[in-house]
Amino acid sequence: MTADAVRYQDLRGWIDAARALGEVRDVRGATWQEDIGRITEMLHHTDDSPAVLFDEIPGYPPGYRILANANATRRRLALTFGMPLDIERRPLMDEFLRLTEEGRALPPRVVKDGPVFENILKGDDVDVLKFPSPKWHPLDGGRYLGTGVVDVMRDPDSDWVNLGTYRVMVQDRRRVGVYISPGKHGRQFRDAYFKRRQPCPIAVVCGVEPLLFIASTLEVPQGISEYDWTGGIRGEPYEVVIDPITKLPIPARAEVVLVGFLHHDKKAPEGPFGEWTGYYASGEREEPTLEVQAIYHRDDPILLGVPPNKPPYEPHRYREYLRSALLLREVNAAGVPGIVDAHCFGVGGCRLFNVVSIQQRYAGHARQAGHIAAMSRVGAYLGRITVVVDEDIDVTDLNDVMWALLTRADPERSIDMIKRAWSGPLDPAIHPDAKGFSSRLVVDACKPWEWRDRFPIAIGPDAETKRETRKKWGWILQQAVADAVREEAAAPAE
Template sequence: KFPTPKWHELDGGRYIGTGSIDITVEPDEGWVNLGTYRVMIQNEDTLGFYISPGKQGRIMREKYFARGQSCKVAVSFGQDPLLYLAGGIEVPRGVSEYDWVGGLQGSPVPVIIGEYTGLPIPATAEIVVECEAIAGEEMDEGPFGEWTGYYASSMRPEPIMKVKRLYHRHNPIILGAPPTRPPCEFNYMRCFMRSALIWQQMEAAGIPDIQGVWCHEAGGARLLTIVSIKQRYPGHAKQAGMVAAYCHAGGYLGRYVVVVDDDIDVTNTNDVLWALTTRSNPEIDIETIRRSWSGPLDPIIPKGQKGHSSRAVIDACRPYEWMSDFPPVAESSPEVRRAAEEKWGKILDE
C-alpha cells in the first residue's frame, strides 16, 4: 500500500498519478510515447485511464481498441524530473520522449524492459505498474482539480487499466504535481517549455523575425499566448497569430493569441495590455475561429457540448500600412535617459 493524497477538496478520488508518466508504444510505427495524464485509484488492482482527446497516448489507445486488441501501458510514479517534464509538453509526433530527454542531457535514459508489457521502464523510477486496458471496460472517473483552475470535467465513465505487475523501491517517493488555480508551479515550467516549442514550430512553418513567445502563466500555459514580431510585410502579424494558435504545441485548448510589436516584452503583462488596448481596433483586428480543438477540461464549454471551442487571434501591432505614421511613444529615448543619468545620477542615488 502506498499513501496517496487527496489533492483537492472536491476530487472524486485519490490520484496517484499527477506527476506520473504513461508509457505506450505506437502500434503501427513502433515508437514509444511518454505522456503525463492523471491517474485515479479505482480499487486495489484498477486505475483510471483518462487522456484528453487528441493526445498521443489516447490516439494509440484508440488504435488498439479499434483492432480489438488490448492496450498495454506502464505507468511510472516518481522518476527523473526531465521525463516528467517531457511527458507534459508537445514533443513532436514520432519522437520518443526518451530520445528527447537523452539528447537534452547528453546520454541515454537507462531503462529496463517490463516483464508483462515489454515496454521500456525508467530504471530509476520509484514506483512502476504494468497494466492492460481493454475496450469497453470503464468506471466512473473524476472530477479532478485541473490546470485551468477548475473542476472542469464532471464524473463520467472512462477507460480503466488493470494492474498486472508492480515494481517499487524500498520506501518509494511518489511525485505529486497537482494543478491548482493559476498561476502555480504546475504551470510555470510548462510556460517556458511550451513557449519555446511554439517559437520553434513557428520558425519551422516559415514565420520570420519572431522576437518572443510567451504562454502566459495566468492561462495555464495554454489559454493565452503572446507573440512578438518585427513586422516585415502586410499580414505578417495575422499569419504569425494563426500559426501560433494552430501549430502542434499551441493547438490544444487555446483561447487567445495576441501578436505585438518588437518593442513589447511578451512576459510583461502591463506591456502586453498596453499594446492590446492602444494598437488593436476590435472591429478589424480580432479574428474568431470556431470549432477548434478542445476537450472535457474546458470550463467555458457547457456539459454535453464539450469537444470544440473557439479561438481569438488579436493583432495588437501598429497597423503595417501606416506604421511609420503611428503616434510615437511618449517616453524618453535611450539617449536622453543615458544623458540624464550621467548628469543627475549621483543626486538621484543619494
C-alpha cells in the first residue's frame, strides 16, 4: 500500500488516515493523573506500537481527547510525509532530503477564518484547566499541556516567524510556564524582547497535525519559517489565520491555541519535568509565565501528547531517520568527500551518540568528518560522542559500531576532545552549578590510514549484503518468532 502525497489537512484527518491503516487504538477511561502517562511510556518503549487516542478521560467531557505515539513507526512517519508506506530507511532519508531541498519552501496562505475559531475564550472565560493535561511523570512539577506543542514566535528584528517545541506547564487556570532551552531560536527571540523590556508575543499550539509538529522539532535552516518548510513538503501553502491579539500567524485548523505575551519580570516556578535524557534533568526554576489572553479551540478538541521519556521515545524513533538525514546533509554541505552514511542513535536522544561512515581518501579525513559532524548545527547542541567508521560498518547497528570502535580505535591515537561546547540545563552529566558548556568526544574508529592496507581482513558480510539477506530470507526469523509465540501460548500455566 502506498501514500504518494500528504492528503490530510489537520490532526483529525491524520487520525482518520492512520485509523484506516489499522494504526490507531482507542482507550477510554484512562486518568490524566497516572494512566495516560504510564500507557504512553509503555507505547514509547515497545517497537511497532500503535498510536493511541485517549477519550472519556475522567473529569472531562467525552470528546476532549489526547493523541499519543503518533509518529513512532516508520510506516506512520511515511504516512505523515506522504511517502510509500513500505519505504525503507535510506530511501526515506533521501526522499526527506529531496522534499526539504533549498528553494522548495512555500510561504503560508493567510485565510480569514478557520476551525480553530469555533470557540473563543477571553477574559474570565479563559481556563486552561478545561483541557485534560496529563501529569506525564510521577515527579513532574505540574501538569504539562504543552509536550506535542508548537510555540509560534516572531523575531523582533525581522518578519521571521519561528515554530519550536518548548514545554508548557499549567500554573493555574489563566497562566502557563514556558521553558525554552538556551540557544534555541525561540530563546533568542525571547531574550531580544526582554533586553528591550518589551513583551514577547507567543502562540502556544497544543493540538496540530504531526507534520508541522515534526518541523518544529527539527533543525530547519536559519531564517526559514517552519510554515514555509512544511508548505514545501506538502506542495501547497500552509493555511494560517492571524491572531488579533499577538498578530502571530496560527494554524487555521489547529485544535487548541493559547495566545498572549511573555514578560521579563513575570515568572513562576517551572519544573521539574522528565526530559529526553531520561532524567528530571533541569529541576525547578523560575521561568517566564504566559498570562493567557485568549484561548481558541475546536469543538471536541484533541491534544497532541509527546512527553519525553527515557530514550528512545517517540521523537527519537522518527529522528533516527530525519536528524540522521540532516546530519548527512550538513557534513556533505561542508565539503567533506566520501561520506557514505550517518546515524543519530535514539538511545542517545539522537544527540548524544552520532556515527558517520566514510570512504577514507586521505590522511586526516576521518578527523575532519568527525569534528564537522560534532559541531554542525544538527550535532552541536548537547552532544557527547561522535564516531567515524569505515564504509563497511552499518551505522544503524550498534553492535557493528561498537565492534569497529573496540577493534579499530586505540585511545592513544584515536580520540579528540572538544571543550566548552554548546550544552544546556538538561545535561545530566554536568554539575548543577556549572550548566551551559560540555565537552565532546570525537572517536576515529576507522582503520588507521597509515597502515590500512595491512589491517586484518574482517569476516562476515558488509552492510548491504546483510540487508539483502534479510530481505530475501528474513521470513525464516519471522516464522521462528511465530512458532515461539505459539509454544508459549500452548504451555500450561504454572
